[in-house]
Amino acid sequence: MFQIVEKRKLNDSMTLMAVNAPFIAKKAKAGQFIILRVDEFGERIPLTVADYDREAGTVTIIYQIVGKTTMKLDQLNVGDALLDFIGPLGQASELEGYKRAAVIGGGAGCAIAWPQAKALHQMGAKVDMIAGFRNKDIIILEDEMRADSDNLYLMTDDGSNGHKGFVTSALEENIENGADYDLVVAIGPLVMMRAVVGVTKPRNIKTIISMNPIMIDGTGMCGGCRLTVGGKTKFACVDGPDFDGFEVDFDEAIKRGRTYFDKERAAAREESC
Ligand code: FES
Numbered sequence: 001m002f003q004i005v006e007k008r009k010l011n012d013s014m015t016l017m018a019v020n021a022p023f024i025a026k027k028a029k030a031g032q033f034i035i036l037r038v039d040e041f042g043e044r045i046p047l048t049v050a051d052y053d054r055e056a057g058t059v060t061i062i063y064q065i066v067g068k069t070t071m072k073l074d075q076l077n078v079g080d081a082l083l084d085f086i087g088p089l090g091q092a093s094e095l096e097g098y099k100r101a102a103v104i105g106g107g108a109g110c111a112i113a114w115p116q117a118k119a120l121h122q123m124g125a126k127v128d129m130i131a132g133f134r135n136k137d138i139i140i141l142e143d144e145m146r147a148d149s150d151n152l153y154l155m156t157d158d159g160s161n162g163h164k165g166f167v168t169s170a171l172e173e174n175i176e177n178g179a180d181y182d183l184v185v186a187i188g189p190l191v192m193m194r195a196v197v198g199v200t201k202p203r204n205i206k207t208i209i210s211m212n213p214i215m216i217d218g219t220g221m222c223g224g225c226r227l228t229v230g231g232k233t234k235f236a237c238v239d240g241p242d243f244d245g246f247e248v249d250f251d252e253a254i255k256r257g258r259t260y261f262d263k264e265r266a267a268a269r270e271e272s273c
Contacts, residue, residue: 001081001082001083002019002020002021002036002081002082002083002084002085003019003020003079003080003081004017004018004019004020004076004077004078004079004080004081004082005018005019005020005056005058005078006018006058006060006078007076007077007078010062010140010141011137011138011139011140012137012138013064013065013066013138014062014063014064014065014108014111014138014140015062015063015065015074016050016060016061016062017060017061017062017063017073018051018053018058018059018060019058019059019060019061019082019085020057020058021034021057021058021059021085021087022057024049024052024059024085024087024088025052025053025054025056025057025058025059026054026057027088028049028052028059028087028088029049029088029092029093029119030049030092030093030095030115030116030118030119031048031090031091031092031093031115031116031119031210031241031242032048032049032087032088032089032090032091032092033046033047033048033049033087033088033089033090033218033241034046034047034049034059034061034085034086034087034088034089035047035084035086035087035089035215035218036061036073036082036084036085036086037082037083037084038069038072038073038076038082038083039072039083040083042069042072042083043068043069044084044215044216044217044218045063045069045070045073045215046089046212046215046218046237047061047062047063048061048062048111048112048115048210048212048241049061049087049088049115050062050111050112050114050115051115051118059085059087062108062111062140062141064108086218089218089219089237090218090236090237090238090240090241091238091239091240091241091242093116093119093185093208093242094208094242095116095119095120095123095125095183096123098120098123098125098182098183099125099126099182100125100126100127100128100179100180100181100182100183101117101120101125101126101127101128101181101182101183101184101185102127102128102129102130102171102174102179102181102183102184102185103116103117103120103127103128103129103130103149103184103185103187104129104130104131104132104167104171104184104185104186104187104188104192104196105129105130105131105132105145105167105187105188106132106167106186106187106188106189106192106193107132107133107134107138107188107189108140108188109187109188109189109192109210110131110133110140110141110145110187110188111140111141112187112210112212113129113131113145113185113186113187113188114129114141114144114145114148116185116187116210117129117145117148117149117185118144118148120183120185121148121149121150125183126150127148127149127150127151128149128150128151128153128174128179128181129145129146129148129149129151129152129153130153130155130167130170130171130174131145131152131153131154131155131167132155132156132157132166132167132188132192133154133155133156133157133161134156134157134158135156135157135158135160135161136156136160136161137160139154139156139161142154153170153174155167155169155170166192166195167186167188167192167196168192168195168196168198168199171184171196171199171200172199175199175203175205181205182205182206183205183206183207183208184196184200184205184206184207184208184245185207185208185209185210186207186208186209186210186245187209187210190250190253190254190257191250191254193209193245193248193250194250196209196245197209197245197246197248197250200245201245201246206244207244207245207246208242208243208244208245209242209243209244209245209248210240210241210242210243211225211227211236211240211241211242211243211248211253212236212241213225213226213227213236213253213256213257214256214257215236215237217237218237219237219238220235220237220238220239223235225237227243227248227249227252227253227256228248228249228252229243229244229247229248229249230244230247
């Protein structure tokens with residue numbers, strides 16, 4: 001059993017949780033994920049390792065309450081335990097050797113973008129963190145992103161905090177003002193990542209995106225997380241979750257992402273009744 005040692009609400013729908021998992025904490029790297037199961041009746045859900053403390057033996061995850069399982073997860077508190085907590089899974093992000101990076105997070109994607117910015121920053125890259133949210137009420141991790149980057153560009157769709165506009169506007173503006181990025185990392189909704197690639201591809205700026213499709217086993221066996229990259233079938237759980245943004249078939253990924261939408265909503269309604 002994996003005991004919860006910290007729980008902190010980041011906004012109305014997002015929560016940070018630190019879990020006692022020393023073996024995972026020892027090996028985890030930025031970009032990897034865990035799969036957890038709340039109890040024996042629960043489904044397995046993948047969550048990115050947002051942070052880890054090798055000495056304390058804890059792994060931090062951040063989840064958004066979007067369905068039945070995350071609702072159940074959110075009912076647990078410090079001192080409670082999770083049945084399964086497996087990892088680290090997936091390939092660690094390859095972030096060595098870059099001089100100047102833009103790390104872009106969209107909404108909940110900031111929970112995954114933040115550790116990437118932190119890792120790049122620790123490796124000596126100059127990091128511009130561009131974080132986009134719909135409005136000020138759902139901003140998360142502002143202090144952490146500011147601390148682990150050289151500049152934080154906070155964007156809101158409605159201008160209620162930071163600059164008004166989308167993350168792509170800040171990215172384009174920075175590039176036009178001379179930011180010589182040798183890497184862009186984009187993590188968030190598929191349409192946002194596709195829009196970022198629309199800015200970087202014509203300029204040939206290497207772009208890494210993090211894919212978060214449906215996952216079941218997390219070991220490359222079930223095929224649930226398959227996607228097409230560079231014309232070939234890849235599995236996000238073992239080949240990713242990071243991929244070359246220029247190569248990903250976004251249209252197919254968006255279509256597959258909608259497959260269980262109605263069922264997920266029905267299960268969430270059941271859990272909240
Ligand atoms: Fe089953 Fe990736 S989650 S193949």
